[in-house]
Amino acid sequence: MKRRSFLKGFTIAGAAGVAGVTGFPGIWTRGNSAYAANGEIPVGVLFSLTGAVAVVESTLRDACMLAIEEINASGGVNGMTLRPYQEDPASDPATFADRARRLVIRDKCVSIFGSYTSASRQAVLPVVEGRDNLYWYPTLYEGRECSRNVMYGGAVPNQQQQEFVPWLKEKFGGRFYLIGNNYVYPREENNVCKIILSQIGGEAVNEEYVPLGHSDFSSVINRIRAAEPDVIFCTLVGDSDVAFARQLHAAGFDPEKMPVASLTRSEVEVKAIGGDAAAGHFSSAPYFMGHKSAENEKFIEAYQRKYGTDQVTHFVSEAAYFQVYQFKAAVEKLAASDISPVNIRNAAVGLSMVAPQGEILIDGNLHTHLWPKIGQWQSDGQAKVIMESKQRIAPEPYWAYEGQACTENGLVRS
């Protein structure tokens, strides 16, 4: 009985403590309505640290925080420091929406840096559009979106494929086997791929989709063997890509004769696949860790010093890193009293800067002009950049859709 009542008392105390932590809601609602106060600029950092995509998103968080710390260490933005508000949306779209709302409303962030998957971006969209805030999204994606409240730092299909597909056809042949996970990104990339193939006289011998997380590819591999394509065009992501690459290697496929051409495979996936199984296959991306430039050396050096020499940088973490610098450059053009999401967006348009991948530019449609590269994976887990686009490629999120274009006035139909 004594023990029980002790426990009860303990729980009541616990409940009171809980109420204390929860806090009375009113106290966090009020405050200064100006965005930049006390010499601080509040920014949201919204990457999952737990859950299904935490492996990738935590590297994006790392790259983003690295840039924020570098900027603060070198004097901040016009003498003001960046104040990062970190949240963990736990890989769940509803939580993404909730945390984004909190960053925008409670913490009064002028911008949010965040997220990897399309599903989470679309969950955040109503929040940033409703409050006219700014969301810096570093990931390559399927295009067909033209929000005035999102800064798209990753490649859209035309940037990844415009040079990649013709190059593959010339080198290996025009019969492509399309394999991807079953969601909007692979389907949209494949739509673009098929259009390009039909223009250059190639063909898709088969188009196949497996559920996200699918990891048994024996029947897929049999079908590929029977179809004898020239190229395996791959938009599998995460665990599926890792499983597919390993099983393909184990089945004895020769990358010299039938290479995998991936739009999603980066240093992170190759690390999980293992260098031997990945070696010889190709990826198209605006950035590889193996790219040679002074900015990239600086980036990798700083990244590994902070997070360990076994860590890799990749094409999404590079964008998570340079987007903070783009943000900085945009804010620098504004007086402290003018700092607001909309003004930052307007100041960012047309901004050019040298990123690890090369000199990039923010288009009027808020996407980024990038330098696509073709990398061939080596057994040490790094990609050798074997072809670099001769010019910077402009982002055309509606490339595959005639009569539609994303412009500085939003989506225009002609």
Next chain:
Amino acid sequence: MNTTFKTDIIGYGLFAALILFVVPWAFAFDGFELNTFARYLTLGMVAMALALSWGYAGVLNLGQAATFGLGSYVMAMHLKLRASASSYNGMPDFMGWTNVEVLPWFWEPFHSLTFTLVAGLALPALVAWLMAVFMFRGRVTGVFVAIITLAFLVALQLVFISEQRYTGGQNGLTGLAPLELFGWRADAYSTSFYYMVAGCLITALALGLAVVRSKVGLILRAIREDANRVRFFGYDVARYETLAFCVSAALAGWAGMLYVLVLEFASPTYMSVPFSLGIVIWCAVGGRESLVAAALGAVVVNMLEGRLSSIFVEGWFLFLGILFIVVVLVMPRGLYGLFSDAVQRLQTVSPRDRGGKVATKATPLSATPAVKEEN
């Protein structure tokens, strides 16, 4: 009239006052803050729905999120069609991406708002009824009900993810138009919207209370205690269980519809296993023996989750986990159990003492002397 009933009514009144007056005042009528709280209220509603079947009828539905998700997609389909009115063939954009040529027939009726509102309640109830017929007619009980409902949830989510052409797949239904109801345009960030959600929760709670306080509720509790005995009295146990299961599903569907209005998108994660187990946890923390307590449990846990995650960005899940373990170990009947024990202790000198002792001797699951008293 008895103590439990009085507690219920007082608790209900306090809860209604809290969400109608105190919360809006505390948030200074800021529509954006209230939107966050409206989300907690919809989660409270689905926890309350689970308490109805789990706490009262003893049917542990681990797949409560399935009916919640169905409700949310019903609402989202209507709003998506409204948003796509000007697009090609009036078809949602994702159908174009997946090369669907014409609007599928089962999307057509969702042009109608009335149909949508009815379907949001009726479709989950219908699905629940089908499951219930197989389970309860076959006298499936206890842990097997939990397994079947969980398996159903997983299967349903898989279908929604893989049938991307019709459901939007992994991304769910996004880019929705606002709801228009009798000329009122639902702006998720307005105070009127918050009152709409709060009003729905209060109405749903009232409906739930009416069910559990009726004769049906009495029989349900009797079934929870000893189904065989009730069967020997001549009651059709399966029919009562089915009823509780279906009402619970309809309320969950209702909550799902509101959730879409709050978050402005529908996602297959609304039918995920973690979410569904979350509902069970909220219900357990609040106390499954009371509808109001279950709703409050969801609100409290979600507020806490939000708060913890911003204090301990890394490892907030751990804190939450520890909290749940403590709750289950120390107060298996949740906050409500704690509260009702305290009330009982205060009344130890009253003549009701005898009844109170009976209750403590019984298992923690078994409820209050109310059953006996009402007989």
